[in-house]
Amino acid sequence: xxxxxxxxxxxxxxxxxxxxxxxxxxxxxxxxxxxxxxxxxxxxxxxxxxxxxxxxxxxxxxxxxxxxxxxxxxxxxxxxxxxxxxxxxxxxxxxxxxxxxxxxxxxxxxxxxxxxxxxxxxxxxxxxxxxxxxxxxxxxxxxxxxxxxxxxxxxxxxxxxxxxxxxxxxxxxxxxxxxxxxxxxxxxxxxxxxxxxxxxxxxxxxxxxxxxxxxxxxxxxxxxxxxxxxxxxxxxxxxxxxxxxxxxxxxxxxxxxxxxxxxxxxxxxxxxxxxxxxxxxxxxxxxxxxxxxxxxxxxxxxxxxxxxxxxxxxxxxxxxxxxxxxxxxxxxxxxxxxxxxxxxxxxxxxxxxxxxxxxxxxxxxxxxxxxxxxxxxxxxxxxxxxxxxxxxxxxxxxxxxxxxxxxxxxxxxxxxx
Ligand code: PLP
Numbered sequence: 001x002x003x004x005x006x007x008x009x010x011x012x013x014x015x016x017x018x019x020x021x022x023x024x025x026x027x028x029x030x031x032x033x034x035x036x037x038x039x040x041x042x043x044x045x046x047x048x049x050x051x052x053x054x055x056x057x058x059x060x061x062x063x064x065x066x067x068x069x070x071x072x073x074x075x076x077x078x079x080x081x082x083x084x085x086x087x088x089x090x091x092x093x094x095x096x097x098x099x100x101x102x103x104x105x106x107x108x109x110x111x112x113x114x115x116x117x118x119x120x121x122x123x124x125x126x127x128x129x130x131x132x133x134x135x136x137x138x139x140x141x142x143x144x145x146x147x148x149x150x151x152x153x154x155x156x157x158x159x160x161x162x163x164x165x166x167x168x169x170x171x172x173x174x175x176x177x178x179x180x181x182x183x184x185x186x187x188x189x190x191x192x193x194x195x196x197x198x199x200x201x202x203x204x205x206x207x208x209x210x211x212x213x214x215x216x217x218x219x220x221x222x223x224x225x226x227x228x229x230x231x232x233x234x235x236x237x238x239x240x241x242x243x244x245x246x247x248x249x250x251x252x253x254x255x256x257x258x259x260x261x262x263x264x265x266x267x268x269x270x271x272x273x274x275x276x277x278x279x280x281x282x283x284x285x286x287x288x289x290x291x292x293x294x295x296x297x298x299x300x301x302x303x304x305x306x307x308x309x310x311x312x313x314x315x316x317x318x319x320x321x322x323x324x325x326x327x328x329x330x331x332x333x334x335x336x337x338x339x340x341x342x343x344x345x346x347x348x349x350x351x352x353x354x355x356x357x358x359x360x361x362x363x364x365x366x367x368x369x370x371x372x373x374x375x376x377x378x379x380x381x382x383x384x385x386x387x388x389x390x391x392x393x394x395x396x397x398x399x400x401x402x403x404x405x406x407x408x409x410x411x412x413x414x415x416x417x
Contacts, residue, residue, distance in 0.1 A: 007388035013239035048282035069234030072247035073103035098373035128190035173204030183215035188321030189330025198227035240284035244277035295391035
């Protein structure tokens with residue numbers, strides 16, 4: 001089998017299993033317990049937090065371990081929006097892009113339906129990129145109508161260059177509770193210019209979250225260089241188990257917890273900590289960061305070779321997403337005249353495993369919202385396939401995959417299924 005669905009999930013790395021194993025067996029303490037076993041668990045948790053903070057370039061106290069990328073995204077968007085509106089009821093807008101994962105898009109919809117926020121969606125171009133000027137225009141949207149004696153939009157507003165508290169009164173964007181634009185898209189691999197987008201939000205004192213679930217392992221995760229206020233990571237895309245996640249929240253950004261209870265994770269996320277998974281995620285992050293440079297170089301070259309082969313050999317094949325501003329690990333196409341699902345099954349028969357759109361949308365008859373937001377015709381969007389690679393992908397595997405893909409598309413077109 002040739003597994004080309006690494007964006008859906010990855011196997012757990014051996015080093016990660018070894019690192020987490022003690023915390024599932026003899027070192028099984030509860031980090032809140034006041035005895036040796038509990039203290040050992042607490043110190044493993046704090047070491048894991050320090051390790052992850054080292055990769056993200058933040059303070060350990062700015063990290064919250066979660067049950068995965070979905071929870072981290074939910075906590076960032078809902079937690080920040082609810083806390084900021086509680087502090088000032090005029091902060092009633094939430095801004096996201098048109099190609100967010102459902103963890104963000106559906107959280108925004110929840111904020112709209114249940115809490116009465118206005119959700120504004122920033123469009124993307126045909127290459128799936130968000131334009132920073134367009135983003136800025138959406139941020140500024142209703143704000144000029146707002147005015148009023150607004151005292152700073154951000155809890156650390158006084159720290160922002162030239163932004164001493166009252167200077168923000170009626171400032172553009174001051175009614176935005178939170179903005180969220182994903183770092184790398186899960187269906188077409190397009191990589192956004194997060195430093196430029198985050199700077200637009202920061203200039204207006206708006207907290208900026210990014211969903212870095214697909215970016216982790218491939219792109220720079222340093223939150224200082226990115227300029228983000230919150231960032232979500234998921235373990236299972238990196239060689240840690242499914243159900244392990246992490247949310248970075250910059251110190252000073254207020255967050256309303258979504259899960260209440262014993263006050264773990266400094267009150268931001270109650271529930272006995274999953275020490276083994278925190279250790280696993282930190283270990284996976286450390287290994288993927290250490291190998292990132294070499295992996296990017298190796299996989300980018302193979303990806304481009306694969307894309308070229310597919311475009312040359314499969315009549316009508318179209319690359320989706322920006323040709324170069326894309327994850328090293330993702331090659332995504334539409335094959336007009338086929339059905340993505342039929343080609344997927346034909347490829348599986350030939351031992352090539354890939355995905356039609358994202359794993360979350362798989363099985364649904366609706367065309368991908370990401371592709372339709374990019375302006376791809378609905379019928380063409382139904383023909384999408386995504387091939388995503390792990391760092392260990394080989395040239396031989398991709399040559400075989402290109403051969404089988406050309407044969408599979410030819411067969412599906414010939415049979416008309
Ligand atoms: N965000 C993106 C971009 C994703 O691709 C995924 C999962 O595929 C998630 C969020 C959700 O992460 P998790 O599976 O850890 O809940």
